Amino acid sequence: MVFRSLLKPLPVLLGLGIGAVLSGFLSVASASGVVLSFPDVPAEAMPEEELSLSLALVKAATESEQRLVFLLEMRRLQDDAVLAQAIQDNSGSGYAISSGTVSFSLSVPAVEGPIYFVAQAVPWSLNRAVTAWYKTYPTDGTHPYLWSGGGYGVTQDVYYLGELIAPTNASRTTYCCGLTFETCVLAYEDYNASYGHATIGTMSVDDMKSFRRIWYGVTDAEKLCARAVTDYQLGEEISDFEEMQEGDFVQFWRRSGSGHSVIFVDWVRNATQEITGFDYWSSQPSTDGIGCNTEFFGDSSGVNRERFWAARLRKPRDDADADWALGQADTRDQPTALRSGSPAWRFY
Structure with a gap:
């Protein structure tokens, strides 16, 4: 070493x-x-x-x-x-x-x-780099939300080792897993450029394409980003809520059955410091695309605590x-x- x-x-x-x-x-x-x-x-x-x-x-x-x-x-x-x-x-x-x-x-x-x-x-962790990167995005509707017909949901063409991995569309619209995928790759690549690394972990171009498919839910239907990070040994899954920190990647599911890919910002707690919800950053209709939002856990509605999957990138x-x-x-x-x-x- x-x-x-x-x-x-x-x-x-x-x-x-x-x-x-x-x-x-x-x-x-x-x-x-x-x-x-x-x-x-x-x-x-x-x-x-x-x-x-x-x-x-x-x-x-x-x-x-x-x-x-x-x-x-x-x-x-x-x-x-x-x-x-x-x-x-x-x-x-x-x-x-x-x-x-x-x-x-x-x-x-x-x-x-x-x-x-x-x-x-x-x-x-690499969370300092992830947090700094996500905070560079405009939150004024420059990149509006579009799920159906939104392509890869990224604000710019995402390359890895010189090959196009996720192209943007003409309107540069976004959706959740596209934006979090882009942030993961670009934040890591920016870090690599600063500190002399050629690759993200040991991933090849083919690995990155498979990584993207897991992240987008093409080849995984539950943990998505959390599984992608751990499958490619880029970090670890975080199961202890009290250990969560800003910059963790999260895939969560609501009681309604809908899901969302986000970057964790902070917990929402009640008067007795019990965790009742969380603040996050992603792309969603309620913020006209990129922005921060808050959701709450619930037994019959809201977010399902048992289907809240988080992972953190390990810093080289x-x-x-x-x-x-x-x-x-x-x-x-x-x-x-x-x-x-x-x-x-x-x-x-």
Whole structure:
């Protein structure tokens, strides 16, 4: 695993900091939504020793990113050279936690001089890119809703690897699954262009065409977008309502039998904080095409809770980890000394 240097300049951290300090912990630094600390930094270590290190975290209540990934670097103090790297991502699913500790294990190389550690908490999801992209669309009726005879329901020709996947029509009308499909592909492609990826996951052109057919309900009649994301290993299905976040893709069904493909925005709750409905973004007649709308769950009418299918795109591990970091800590001011000689484990 190779990733860009984790150490951000101090002015950046101060600009993003939430100002929290955990008393009793060492080497605390913070960014926009997660406070990290090293509670058990070793004072010294030996070359070739297998070193265990704990990282403590507290996520701000206002942080929208539900799942976290943690990155760790071991660096040499004298020149900041990266000596070792590690990642903890909960077997690829990320950590859906608000506080706790994560453990790392690193092998100390045969070098001289003190070392220090740098850690970051980064988003598991690509939702930041999805949310930024959907908010670029006009909501003034520029792309009106048209289901019957609406072609692919996209605002522009959607290409993948140079091949046309979903053409627009002359009137640039939209409907739900066309618009959410377009947003998924274009947001991901925009991200790829920024961070040097050639493909969406490992998908070929033929894969993308099959992905589109699932998303549109041609080859799936229930989960649609949620199945497409998971079938092509681009992310995971989200079944816990409390874990939903803006930018998740949703296929839901109403008690009437009609369905809708949308991007989740937020929950609607009653006075006791029970979830009663949700805000979403899509294309629908009530907003004259693209716009935000609200619907409610119901037992005899409204949306069926049991047929609310959501999925979230997983973010690739790349330079965006440093750019999107939610929290950072380092032990530069409390480095670990390297002792000379043979590692203790050899004496038995």
